[in-house]
Amino acid sequence: MTANILDGIVLGLQFGLLAAGLTLIYGLGGVLNLAHGQIAVTSAMTVAFAIDAGVPVVLAVGLGLLAGGFFGLLLDLTILRPVYRLRGEARVLLSLLLTLGVSFIVDGYLNWRYPLKTLNIYIGGGAIDILGVPMRRGSLVASAITLLTITGLFVFFRSTSLGRAIRSVIEDEAGARLIGIDPKQMLRLILVLSGVLAALVAVTRSMVAPVDTQSGLSITVFALIVTVVGGLGNVIGALLAGIILGIVNVVAADLIGSYISLILLLVAAAVTILIRPAGLLGVKE
Amino acid sequence: MSSRFTGSTGTSLIGGTETRTTRSIPALLIPIILVGAALALVPLWLGDSRVLMGVAVLGLAFFCYVIGFNVIFGSTGQLFLCVGALAGVGGFGATILADNAGWPILLSIIAATLAATLIGGLLSYVAVIRSLGVIFTGIVTLIFSLSFDALLLGLSHLTGGDTGRLIKSGSDTFLRERLPPYYLMLGLALVFLLIHGLLRRSHIGWAFRALRDDEIAAELAGVDVARYRVYGALIGAAMLGLAGSTYALTEGRISPTTFGFGHVDVVVMVMLAFGGIGTLFGPIVGAITFTIVDEILIDFGQLRQVAYGILVIILFLWMPRGVIPSAASLWRRISRQVKA
Amino acid sequence: MLEVNGLSAGYQGNDVVHDVAFRVAQGEAVMIIGSNGAGKTTLFQALCGLLPPSSGEVIFEGSDITGIPAERIARLGMRFVSAARHLFPRMTVEEHLLLGAYPHKPDPKTMSIVLDLFPRLAERRRQHAGTMSGGEQQMLAVGRALMSKPRLLVLDEPSTGLAPLLAKAAYEALDVLREQGLTVLVTEQQVPLAMAFSDRGYVLENGFIRLEGTTEQLAANPAVRSAYLGVT
Numbered sequence: 001m002t003a004n005i006l007d008g009i010v011l012g013l014q015f016g017l018l019a020a021g022l023t024l025i026y027g028l029g030g031v032l033n034l035a036h037g038q039i040a041v042t043s044a045m046t047v048a049f050a051i052d053a054g055v056p057v058v059l060a061v062g063l064g065l066l067a068g069g070f071f072g073l074l075l076d077l078t079i080l081r082p083v084y085r086l087r088g089e090a091r092v093l094l095s096l097l098l099t100l101g102v103s104f105i106v107d108g109y110l111n112w113r114y115p116l117k118t119l120n121i122y123i124g125g126g127a128i129d130i131l132g133v134p135m136r137r138g139s140l141v142a143s144a145i146t147l148l149t150i151t152g153l154f155v156f157f158r159s160t161s162l163g164r165a166i167r168s169v170i171e172d173e174a175g176a177r178l179i180g181i182d183p184k185q186m187l188r189l190i191l192v193l194s195g196v197l198a199a200l201v202a203v204t205r206s207m208v209a210p211v212d213t214q215s216g217l218s219i220t221v222f223a224l225i226v227t228v229v230g231g232l233g234n235v236i237g238a239l240l241a242g243i244i245l246g247i248v249n250v251v252a253a254d255l256i257g258s259y260i261s262l263i264l265l266l267v268a269a270a271v272t273i274l275i276r277p278a279g280l281l282g283v284k285e
Numbered sequence: 286m287s288s289r290f291t292g293s294t295g296t297s298l299i300g301g302t303e304t305r306t307t308r309s310i311p312a313l314l315i316p317i318i319l320v321g322a323a324l325a326l327v328p329l330w331l332g333d334s335r336v337l338m339g340v341a342v343l344g345l346a347f348f349c350y351v352i353g354f355n356v357i358f359g360s361t362g363q364l365f366l367c368v369g370a371l372a373g374v375g376g377f378g379a380t381i382l383a384d385n386a387g388w389p390i391l392l393s394i395i396a397a398t399l400a401a402t403l404i405g406g407l408l409s410y411v412a413v414i415r416s417l418g419v420i421f422t423g424i425v426t427l428i429f430s431l432s433f434d435a436l437l438l439g440l441s442h443l444t445g446g447d448t449g450r451l452i453k454s455g456s457d458t459f460l461r462e463r464l465p466p467y468y469l470m471l472g473l474a475l476v477f478l479l480i481h482g483l484l485r486r487s488h489i490g491w492a493f494r495a496l497r498d499d500e501i502a503a504e505l506a507g508v509d510v511a512r513y514r515v516y517g518a519l520i521g522a523a524m525l526g527l528a529g530s531t532y533a534l535t536e537g538r539i540s541p542t543t544f545g546f547g548h549v550d551v552v553v554m555v556m557l558a559f560g561g562i563g564t565l566f567g568p569i570v571g572a573i574t575f576t577i578v579d580e581i582l583i584d585f586g587q588l589r590q591v592a593y594g595i596l597v598i599i600l601f602l603w604m605p606r607g608v609i610p611s612a613a614s615l616w617r618r619i620s621r622q623v624k625a
Numbered sequence: 626m627l628e629v630n631g632l633s634a635g636y637q638g639n640d641v642v643h644d645v646a647f648r649v650a651q652g653e654a655v656m657i658i659g660s661n662g663a664g665k666t667t668l669f670q671a672l673c674g675l676l677p678p679s680s681g682e683v684i685f686e687g688s689d690i691t692g693i694p695a696e697r698i699a700r701l702g703m704r705f706v707s708a709a710r711h712l713f714p715r716m717t718v719e720e721h722l723l724l725g726a727y728p729h730k731p732d733p734k735t736m737s738i739v740l741d742l743f744p745r746l747a748e749r750r751r752q753h754a755g756t757m758s759g760g761e762q763q764m765l766a767v768g769r770a771l772m773s774k775p776r777l778l779v780l781d782e783p784s785t786g787l788a789p790l791l792a793k794a795a796y797e798a799l800d801v802l803r804e805q806g807l808t809v810l811v812t813e814q815q816v817p818l819a820m821a822f823s824d825r826g827y828v829l830e831n832g833f834i835r836l837e838g839t840t841e842q843l844a845a846n847p848a849v850r851s852a853y854l855g856v857t
Contacts, residue, residue, distance in 0.1 A: 032420070082602055092420050093364075097601045104551075104594025112587035164724050168713050174675060175711030179769065180699035180727055217547075221431065228424055259439030263432045270428045274415050 003133040004251045010139045010208065012246020013146040018201045018219065019226035019238035020153065021194030027170045027233025029187040031083060031095040035075065036198055037220030038106040043068040043199030044211045045110065048119040057121065065199045072195025075102070076188045084184070103220065110213040118212040121203065142204035149200060150239065157235075166190065170233060225269040231278055245269070313482040320569060321475045328464055338463050342535060344576030345470035349528035350549065351556045351568035352477040353521040356484070359563035360493040361517030363409060364423040369549030370433040371522050372529030374401040376539050379530035381443055383454035390455050390534060398526035404429075405522020406515055413511040430546050437541045449540020456537060466535035473531060477524050482565055489516060551593060552579070558600045626651045626777055626808055627703070632681030634671035640679055641667040642832040649777065649810050654803055656819040656840075657812045658853060659829035665812035666708060668829065669781035673705035674698040685777075704770035708782040710762055712769075714755030718746050721754060721765055725772025732774070739768040742798055760791040767798065778802070779810045784818055796822045816853040820844055828853075 018036070025033050046067040050060035079102055083095045110117075123141050127134035157163035168176040169183045176183060202211050202219075226245055230237030245265060252261030324345075331337040350368055357365045365371075378397030382388045388396070408429060412422040437444045444450060459465040484490045492513045495503040504510055533539045542548050556575045560567030582589040604611040627649040635641040642664040649655045659665050670676035672683065674695030682691045690698055699705070713721060722739060723731045740747040743764040749757065754765060763783065770778060783799070784792035796818055799809055812829075813819035819826065820840050828836040828849060836843065843849050 079598070089419055094601060096420070096423075098598055101594045101597035101601070104597065105591045106594075108587045108590030108592075108594060112591070115587075161723065161727060161730075164716070164720055165727055167716060168724055171713035171715060172711045174695075174707075174709075175713060177675065177695040178673060178699055178705050178707065178711060179725055179773070180696055181724075182696040221427075224424070225428070228421075257439070259435045262435045263439070266428045266432045266435070270425050273417075273421060273425055273428075274411060277415065277417060277421055 001251075002131055004254050005247055006130060006133055006135060007139070008247030008250035009243060010135075010143050010246070011250055012243035013143055013150070013239075014201050014205055014242070015222060015226045015246050016239035016242025017146055017149060017197055018223040019230060019242050020150075020235050021197040022223045022227045023230065023233055023235055023238045024190050025187075025194050026092075026227070027235075028166065028183070028190050029084075030088070030091050031080065031187075032092050032099070032224075033075070033191075033194070034096055034099040034220055034224070035103040035106065036194070036223050037216040037218070038103045038110075039068055039071045039195050040198040040202035040219050041110065041211065041213060041216040042071060042106060043195075044119040044202035044206060045114065045117055045213065047121075047203060047206075048117055061121075061203050064203055065196050068195040068197075068199025068202075069192040070195070072191040072193070072198075073188065075099070075195075076191045080191075103216065107213075107216045110216070114213055116212075118210040119202070119206040120210040121206045123207055136208070138207035142207040145200070145204050149197070153235070162189075225266070229269050229272045313479070313486070316566065317475055317478050317482065320478070320566070321471065324471055324474075325468070328467055335463060338467060339536075340576065340580055342466050342470055342532070344572060345467065345474055346528055346532040347549075347552065347556065347576060348474045348568060348572035349470065349477055349532075350525060350553050351560070351572050352474065352481055353524035353528065354553050355521075355557055355563065355568055356481055356524065357405070357409075357518055357521035359557065359567075360481075360484070360490070361496065361514050362419070363412065363514060363518060364419045364426070365405070365408065365518070365521070366423050366427040366546070366550055367408070367430040367433070368525060368553050369544040369546055370430040371401045371405055371525040372532075372549060373433060373437070373541075373544030374404060375526030375529030375531075376533035376544055377437065377444055378526075380450070380452050380454075380533055380539060383534070384452060385443065390458075390460075393454070394527070394530045394534065397530040398523055401526025401529070402519055402523040405525070406519040409515045409518030410511075413514050427546075430550065434541060434545060445540065447541065449538060449543070451538045452534060452536075455534045460535045461537055469531065469535065470528075473528060477528075478565070478568075480520070480524075484520070485565065489513065493517060547590075551597075555593060555596055555600065558597075559604075626686060627810065628684040629672070630682050630684075632668070632671060632678055632683065634667055634676055634678040634681075636667075636676075640832065642671070642829070645681070645829070645832075645834050647827050647834065647837070649808060651776075651808055652803075652806065653825060654799075654809045654823045655811075656823035656826040657810070657829050658814070658816050658819055658826060658843075659812070660814060660853070662831075663829045664832040665814070665829055666781055667832075669705070669707060669779070669812055672779060673707070699773070702776040704773055704775035704778055706763075706766045706770050706778070706780045706783065708785045710766040712754040712762055712766060715753055717751050717753055718757075718765055719750045721769045722746075722772050725769035727773075729773070731772060735772055735774060739771050742771075742801060743768055759786045760788070760794075763787060763791070763795055764798075767795075771802070775807070777808045777810065781812050782814055783811060784813065784815045792818055816849075 018040070022033060022036050025031055043064040047060045047064035050063050051057060055063065079098050080095065083091055083098065086094055121138070123136075123138040127136055128140060129135075130140070157167055165176070165181045166186050166189065168179075168181060169186045173183050176186075205211050226242045227238055229245065230239070230241030245268070248268060249261060249265050252264045255261075256264070327341055328338065331341055350372055353371075354365070354368050357363050375394075375397045378400050379390075379393040382393035382396055383390050408426055411417075412425065417425065438446055441447070455461060460469075484493070492503070495506060496510045496513055529544065533543070536543075552575060556571030557568060558571070559574060560569065560571030579589070582592055585592070629648070630646045632645040633640045633643050645668060647655070647657065657665060657668065667676065671678045674693055674697070677692050682689060684690065685701060685703060688701075690701065695705075713724075716724075722736055726732065726735070745761055746764055746768055749761065754762065757765065767778075767780070767783075780799075783795050787795060792815065799811075799822060803809060811819055811823070820843070823840050825839050826837070826843050827834050828843065836846065836849065838846070844854070
């Protein structure tokens, strides 16, 4: 059981970081990015190709992160332009549909051109004992990087003026504008950041299990579910929901079987939405 | 409701504000009969090829799905991302009842359709009492879709898991011949069109339009938004279940992909968006166009998905009201310029 | 300093304010008074850049700023405190003040001036804005605006939602700021308060500027007296 919980935490941290990017985009810009999973996969493939080309792993990872950020920027500059002209529910709906279209294009293309490509970063060395459970180094390194990133995010949002500025747009867009903060600029930044985060999750995931070109849709679906359960726009909620759902996923899969555990996860998410549409930590409107 | 879908520029994402709904029944029947007659002639031309007839039957199945989705989304504005799943409840339900439980085919179809209807109604009811907006309704129905998919894979002894299963029931009946399934599905489709058309002309249809255009005003005018939303979902889900179960029994084999999200929902949405969300005959245009397009693209493998992605973007960016309304307004603009 | 000519603005094609013109010179305290629905808030929204005007021009310190969005106007030396205040509920007082200076580094001197002016804010440095009372929120909104060292401060109905004593205290704070050289423009429904504070004023009625003059002139005007001062 402890092994399951630890594995669940490893998975959950990644769910959480994945959802954090998505939830930030929603909280800031009222936009739902269903191409999130594809950003992750494309970045992972970039790293894979770089490694194939002989680039040292660390640099290849850096390239992948850049790719993720670039993809996010591209979305902001192209597909999302018409979305910004709308407000409220129309905006969410259009962003959902257009990013869905993008995800089809990317998914279809990747699967057509590079159907067998996978990314698998192998962290060598024996297993390390945590609480009596032998954990693979890959999982530990992945979790450490994820935790470091999460800490970095907190420091950024709490203590830097840019981070505060971004939070202010989430809190009250008009208020932010009145003190000279440009919400569109902040959103662009968040899209780049979320792209980088998606890339990071893909890279760290590849240290635990291979990431291939088919993963895109399931990554997006998991990110969406965790985001909604945690509360749209709430980063802490996303992290919390991620960890909880990660643990539920692993424990249930072990005890009951992977299909039923998936259904359990989905139903748990649905129930949360129905009981508290605002999410675990969402603010009731 | 269109106020919710109207951007700051006033463009609405959902069209179909057809105020020219005449009350006369002939005005409804004649186009339907014409469409029916035209489609009835298709086998004359494709009838020799079993493969092409199969494609035609599938096309008609999609036609039915699109009408069902049109009733749920186009008429009452509920974003049900579980079209395939509801049809699958019909398809797999009828299959299991007929093959495994030994029920008579007709009864199996009826029971499976009923199940789909109830699930659709339940989803709508839940969305309504929890006041879920479009997005959350979409997410909850998507969760149902994904769960159903996982269930199909998990209960592999009943459903055949990944590979699907054959359906023995009906294999010695007219259901498996070359032409009857076509006319059976065509009949269903025409009946669905008729139902949708009659609905639009009835007080229910008036309520649908009212709640879609301005929910708050509709409430004030005494329209029980909750009740009509559930009605819409029940009717639409019934159509989906019936179409799904009938199709399954004529096909003889089903698998999770037959009713999967990527295979059904996405295509149905593109078909409806293309034809015109909320319009009566939009589904025809969409279904015919994309059955043909899909056949053409089938050789391209994964690139097909790329094509659909591009289509979704183009459709929702430039023609959110569907090709027919957009083409119509473009035509009007051109003819006005020519006259001037 | 601020010059507005022929300004019309409204929502969805319907203008609420029509052909409004007024001036604010450096060092002045100017009021725009009017009853509910006169269009004060619409006028404010158009001035601060949250609402694009349908016609007219706005000139600040010689430059035409008509139609410029709010986030750019805020960097020109003019700050706005709206009636809705637009605070950040889950951010602390301290964070608000630090943000007020964005994108520049917050000046510790300015910070202490603001906290001296509003000692209640100093007491509640770590408190979240969403949990503060109306009066405190008002102070915070003003304090936040002051952190950027604006030359002109525009307030929309500063007395909104405040008990009479607090509203008076708010205007007293504005007096202090005036003495320190700040130019102030207020729109106000509670006319006596505005009159006690301002040098000059305009009367806004149904979206039109009907009267203008010094405070004394307006106070003596019989129409103003009966409509806004309750004197028959």
